[in-house]
Amino acid sequence: MPDRDPAVRPVLQGQCVWPVTPNRALVEGDASLFTAYDDPFRRPEAGFLGLPRVEFLPIHVEGIIAPAFVDWHFHYVQQRVTRHTGKPLLRWLREDAWPEEAKFSDRAFAEVAAQGFARQQLAAGTVAGACWGSPHASSLRAARAAGLRYSLIGPPVMTQGEPPSLVAPLASCLEDLKALQIEFEEALAVSPRFALSCDEQTLKELARFAFDYTLWVQTHLAENQEEVAAVAKAFPKARSYTDVYDQAGLLTPRTLLAHCIHLSEFDWRAIKQRGCIVVHCPTSNEALGSGRMPLEKVRALDIPWVLGTDVGAGPDLCMLDVIEAVMRVHDWEAPVTAVEAFFRATVSLETLETYASRKSRITRMLGTVRAGFIEFKRPVGIERSERDPEKILEAIVRAYDGNPRNSIAAVYDADCNLLYKNP
Numbered sequence: 001m002p003d004r005d006p007a008v009r010p011v012l013q014g015q016c017v018w019p020v021t022p023n024r025a026l027v028e029g030d031a032s033l034f035t036a037y038d039d040p041f042r043r044p045e046a047g048f049l050g051l052p053r054v055e056f057l058p059i060h061v062e063g064i065i066a067p068a069f070v071d072w073h074f075h076y077v078q079q080r081v082t083r084h085t086g087k088p089l090l091r092w093l094r095e096d097a098w099p100e101e102a103k104f105s106d107r108a109f110a111e112v113a114a115q116g117f118a119r120q121q122l123a124a125g126t127v128a129g130a131c132w133g134s135p136h137a138s139s140l141r142a143a144r145a146a147g148l149r150y151s152l153i154g155p156p157v158m159t160q161g162e163p164p165s166l167v168a169p170l171a172s173c174l175e176d177l178k179a180l181q182i183e184f185e186e187a188l189a190v191s192p193r194f195a196l197s198c199d200e201q202t203l204k205e206l207a208r209f210a211f212d213y214t215l216w217v218q219t220h221l222a223e224n225q226e227e228v229a230a231v232a233k234a235f236p237k238a239r240s241y242t243d244v245y246d247q248a249g250l251l252t253p254r255t256l257l258a259h260c261i262h263l264s265e266f267d268w269r270a271i272k273q274r275g276c277i278v279v280h281c282p283t284s285n286e287a288l289g290s291g292r293m294p295l296e297k298v299r300a301l302d303i304p305w306v307l308g309t310d311v312g313a314g315p316d317l318c319m320l321d322v323i324e325a326v327m328r329v330h331d332w333e334a335p336v337t338a339v340e341a342f343f344r345a346t347v348s349l350e351t352l353e354t355y356a357s358r359k360s361r362i363t364r365m366l367g368t369v370r371a372g373f374i375e376f377k378r379p380v381g382i383e384r385s386e387r388d389p390e391k392i393l394e395a396i397v398r399a400y401d402g403n404p405r406n407s408i409a410a411v412y413d414a415d416c417n418l419l420y421k422n423p
């Protein structure tokens with residue numbers, strides 16, 4: 001039988017730094033990257049047992065190849081109000097974030113904003129993550145139409161509190177979610193904005209909705225002391241802010257909890273036992289003066305954690321900014337290396353799914369599949385022969401200096417298709 005023409009697949013070839021665990025990274029001077037998995041240098045077997053023959057077409061890369069970024073907490077609808085901070089959380093929400101989100105009821109406005117965000121997101125090297133829209137279902141549709149990159153996306157559910165322009169009755173929120181679940185399938189994230197935006201019944205109904213359709217939950221937890229005090233007043237029967245979510249059944253291994261700054265020992269143990277994932281947003285916490293997330297606590301209990309920009313409270317939608325911050329703010333209390341920071345900034349949904357569907361008591365994130373590749377520009381002083389991942393990654397972070405164009409040369413998806421090239 002004559003051989004059919006082989007399928008041609010592009011592969012990246014060049015110097016590579018690949019964090020495989022929080023404390024180990026593979027370094028190669030000139031290798032071909034066949035997959036976005038743990039062992040990216042292994043050539044996949046093909047061409048026998050009826051599998052199609054694959055011919056690999058190397059794309060030679062001058063810079064340094066690393067996994068692409070995954071941002072586990074960002075509000076695309078707040079991008080235009082970034083860098084307006086310096087106010088504490090509740091005031092910032094009232095004065096900047098919520099008025100901006102109200103504008104997304106206008107479809108044309110939402111479409112233009114989503115297109116702008118999608119462009120900047122790719123230039124910043126982010127190819128996936130957990131996105132928040134506005135409470136309007138149309139904001140999600142605009143994001144998808146614009147090609148915005150996300151693994152999960154949800155409209156913040158707000159059924160009580162401020163502001164009246166964004167609050168809607170529970171029945172209409174659930175109706176929206178049902179329609180969105182059909183369109184977005186498992187990418188729809190059930191997203192109670194925070195405890196102050198929902199009553200007990202709303203939180204319970206949302207937990208049930210997430211359970212019924214096996215969806216991820218994302219929310220904010222204990223970001224600011226004023227907020228924690230307001231939650232204690234609004235939910236007098238709950239033992240703590242964390243307990244408000246727990247009583248509703250919202251704390252599961254498919255729950256992403258952003259911030260987690262002002263928590264008690266009991267809260268931390270609850271998060272650990274329910275198996276939730278902490279999304280650490282150090283740049284946002286700095287911008288709003290929310291405080292430092294006690295990373296030493298997360299480590300002591302072996303709670304899985306990932307990184308997020310929290311744009312617009314976070315000032316910059318590039319994860320390099322977050323990496324710089326996480327390596328700086330924890331200092332001697334819980335030092336974070338560049339290898340760990342890059343690992344936490346590139347965890348894919350597949351990895352979190354593996355963790356969430358665990359059948360045993362394994363609590364670490366295992367089996368890393370990445371969402372794509374970045375070619376970083378070669379930083380000054382880093383030769384092709386350099387073997388120390390820490391040194392290479394630190395140099396990339398230093399070169400960034402607030403502008404993705406300083407660091408990022410190109411962005412590829414997991415099949416090595418070019419998504420963005422720095423002009």
Ligand SMILES: [Zn+2]
Nearest residue numbers: 075220258310
């Ligand atoms: Zn947020």
